[in-house]
Amino acid sequence: MFFLTGCGSPVSKKANEQPNFLIILADDLGYSDIGSFGSEIPTPGIDSxxxxxxxxxxxxxxxxxxxxxxxxxxGVDNHLTGLGNMRIIMADNQFGQPGYEGELNDNVETLSTIMQRNGYSTYMSGKWHLGMQESNLPINRGFDKSFTLMETGADNWEKKPYLPHNKTVHYYENEDLAELPEAFYSSDFYTNTLIEYLGEHDRNKPFFAYLAFTAVHYPHQAPKALTESFIDTYRAGWDVIKSNRYRRLVELGLVPDNLEMLDLPLLEEWSSLSPLEQAYRAKQMAVYAAMLKRMDQNIERLLAYLKQNDMFDNTVIMFMSDNGADNNEIEKVFPTYIAENFHSDLERLGEQGSYTNYGPTWANVSMTPFSWYKGSSYEGGMRSPLIVHYPKLLQRGVTTQAYSYVSDITPTVLALAGLTEATDPSKVAIMGKSQLGVLTGKSDTIYQADEPVGYELAGSSALFKGDYKLMRNFPPFGDKQWRLFNIVVDPVERYDLSKTEPERFAEMLKDYQQYQAKVNMVEVNDDYHVIQQLQKNLARYKKDGTELH
Incomplete structure (x- = not known):
C-alpha cells in the first residue's frame, strides 16, 4: 500500500467552500524575466x-x-512517471526500460484525476507534451475539457512544426484532433479557450484549471507593435540589462549582493558586435520580451475575467516556469530545415513566417544571476520563479527563501483542497511535501536540513540537502565531475566545496546513490553526449519514421 506523505496539515473544507485552483505554466521562462523578479519587461498581471x-x-x-x-x-519523481529521460535524447540503454517510456505512465495518478474524482471540474488549455497515445490525452488523464498542443512546441502563428523530427503538429480538443482558427496566436487562443471553459463552468462545483503557455519557447514570435515597443530598450546591450536586473534582484531580496558571475562558453561581448549585429541581437531580445508581454496581457485578461465573475477571491493561483532559459540556436543545428520553412530577416523578425531565438548571451541575462541554462543541473537550468496567490488564507507580499521542488505543487494543492487522503493507494505515492506551512507563515522551511531531494536527466544530476547542492553535468554542460556548492551564499555555483568539506561531499554522494536506487534510475553510459544522442535518435527517426516528441 502507498500513502500520501509529506503533505502537512490539510485545510478542512466543506465541498461548497473548497477553493478553485489555477496553475499557470510558462515555457522556458528565465528566473529574472518578470518584473517582480527583477526584469525591465513590464508584467503587471503576474506582478499583481x-x-x-x-x-x-x-x-x-x-x-x-x-x-x-x-x-x-x-508529485512524483520523473523516473517513476515515465519521463526518466525525454525520448528525443534517450540513451540507447534506456529505451524500453520501466520509467523511460518517454511519456506519462500508468503507475502514477495525475493531480487532475484526483481533483476530478473528488468533485472538481477540471480544465486544461495549452501545451501537454506528456504522450501522444490516446490513453495519455488530457481528457483521459483527469481533465473534463482540454485543448492541447501535444508536441514540445510549435509555431505560434499557425499549425506548423518548428523542428524536423515532427512531420506535423497535433492539437486535440478533448478526444478529437483539432484545427486552428485562421486568426491564431498561441497565448491569445489558449487563454480564450480557458475563459470559454470557465464561462461554461457549473458554479456549484469548484474548478481546477491548468494554463500551459508555449510562451516563451522558441520560435520567439510576437505581434509587431509589441516588439517595436522594446527595441530601444535592448539597444543598450546585454551587459547593461544584466547589471540592472541583478541590482533589482538584490533590492527585492531574492539573491545575495556582491556575487561574481561565471564566465561561460559562447557568451559574446556586446562591444565586439558590428552595428548590424547589435541591431539584430537587440531585435531578437525585443521579440522575446514582446512574447512574454503578450503572455502577461493574457494573464491580466484571465484575472479580470475571474474578478468580474466573482471567482477570483476563492481561487488559488500559482505561476511558474518549467525550466531555465534556453540557449539553443536551432538554426545552427538544423540550418537547412529552418531556411526552407522560415525567414529570419531583421525587418520581419517575430512576425508570422519568421523564426528566431535569442541565443546563449541573452539566455544568460534571463537567468541572472545564475549559471548555465535549460538542460543543465546548474541553477540556470533548474531555478524558476514561483508565485502562489491566495490572500484569503495565505501570506501577502512575502518572499520566502525556503527551498522547494516542483514535486511539492501537487501535495500543496491537495492540502489546500482538503484532499490529502484522496489519492489512489494503488499508484506510486506522492514524493513532494506541502508548502502550506511556509505559505501561511507557520514555518520557515519545507524540508528539514537532513532531507535530500534528488534529480537526474541525461546524466546531469543534482542532490539538494539543506543549503547545499551536489551536482554534476555531462557534456555539453560539464565534465561529468561531481562538485559541491552552498547555493544559499553561492547560488552562481562558483566555489566547489568538495575538497574543503569532504565529509559532507561523501555523505551527499551516498544520499544520491540511495536516490538512484529509490527511483530505479537507468544511468546513461559514460560516453553519453546529449547532442550526439540527439543526432543518433534523429537518424533513427528518419530511418523508421518514428516521430520523436
Missing amino acids: LAQNGVKFANFHVTATCSPTRSVLLT
Whole structure:
C-alpha cells in the first residue's frame, strides 16, 4: 500500500467552500524575466499576484519541459512517471526500460484525476507534451475539457512544426484532433479557450484549471507593435540589462549582493558586435520580451475575467516556469530545415513566417544571476520563479527563501483542497511535501536540513540537502565531475566545496546513490553526449519514421 506523505496539515473544507485552483505554466521562462523578479519587461498581471502573494526565491524544477510537467501533475519523481529521460535524447540503454517510456505512465495518478474524482471540474488549455497515445490525452488523464498542443512546441502563428523530427503538429480538443482558427496566436487562443471553459463552468462545483503557455519557447514570435515597443530598450546591450536586473534582484531580496558571475562558453561581448549585429541581437531580445508581454496581457485578461465573475477571491493561483532559459540556436543545428520553412530577416523578425531565438548571451541575462541554462543541473537550468496567490488564507507580499521542488505543487494543492487522503493507494505515492506551512507563515522551511531531494536527466544530476547542492553535468554542460556548492551564499555555483568539506561531499554522494536506487534510475553510459544522442535518435527517426516528441 502507498500513502500520501509529506503533505502537512490539510485545510478542512466543506465541498461548497473548497477553493478553485489555477496553475499557470510558462515555457522556458528565465528566473529574472518578470518584473517582480527583477526584469525591465513590464508584467503587471503576474506582478499583481506577487504583490498579494508569496514569492519563492529558491524554487526548483527539472531542467527540461516534459519531465517537469510530469512531476508537476503527479508529485512524483520523473523516473517513476515515465519521463526518466525525454525520448528525443534517450540513451540507447534506456529505451524500453520501466520509467523511460518517454511519456506519462500508468503507475502514477495525475493531480487532475484526483481533483476530478473528488468533485472538481477540471480544465486544461495549452501545451501537454506528456504522450501522444490516446490513453495519455488530457481528457483521459483527469481533465473534463482540454485543448492541447501535444508536441514540445510549435509555431505560434499557425499549425506548423518548428523542428524536423515532427512531420506535423497535433492539437486535440478533448478526444478529437483539432484545427486552428485562421486568426491564431498561441497565448491569445489558449487563454480564450480557458475563459470559454470557465464561462461554461457549473458554479456549484469548484474548478481546477491548468494554463500551459508555449510562451516563451522558441520560435520567439510576437505581434509587431509589441516588439517595436522594446527595441530601444535592448539597444543598450546585454551587459547593461544584466547589471540592472541583478541590482533589482538584490533590492527585492531574492539573491545575495556582491556575487561574481561565471564566465561561460559562447557568451559574446556586446562591444565586439558590428552595428548590424547589435541591431539584430537587440531585435531578437525585443521579440522575446514582446512574447512574454503578450503572455502577461493574457494573464491580466484571465484575472479580470475571474474578478468580474466573482471567482477570483476563492481561487488559488500559482505561476511558474518549467525550466531555465534556453540557449539553443536551432538554426545552427538544423540550418537547412529552418531556411526552407522560415525567414529570419531583421525587418520581419517575430512576425508570422519568421523564426528566431535569442541565443546563449541573452539566455544568460534571463537567468541572472545564475549559471548555465535549460538542460543543465546548474541553477540556470533548474531555478524558476514561483508565485502562489491566495490572500484569503495565505501570506501577502512575502518572499520566502525556503527551498522547494516542483514535486511539492501537487501535495500543496491537495492540502489546500482538503484532499490529502484522496489519492489512489494503488499508484506510486506522492514524493513532494506541502508548502502550506511556509505559505501561511507557520514555518520557515519545507524540508528539514537532513532531507535530500534528488534529480537526474541525461546524466546531469543534482542532490539538494539543506543549503547545499551536489551536482554534476555531462557534456555539453560539464565534465561529468561531481562538485559541491552552498547555493544559499553561492547560488552562481562558483566555489566547489568538495575538497574543503569532504565529509559532507561523501555523505551527499551516498544520499544520491540511495536516490538512484529509490527511483530505479537507468544511468546513461559514460560516453553519453546529449547532442550526439540527439543526432543518433534523429537518424533513427528518419530511418523508421518514428516521430520523436
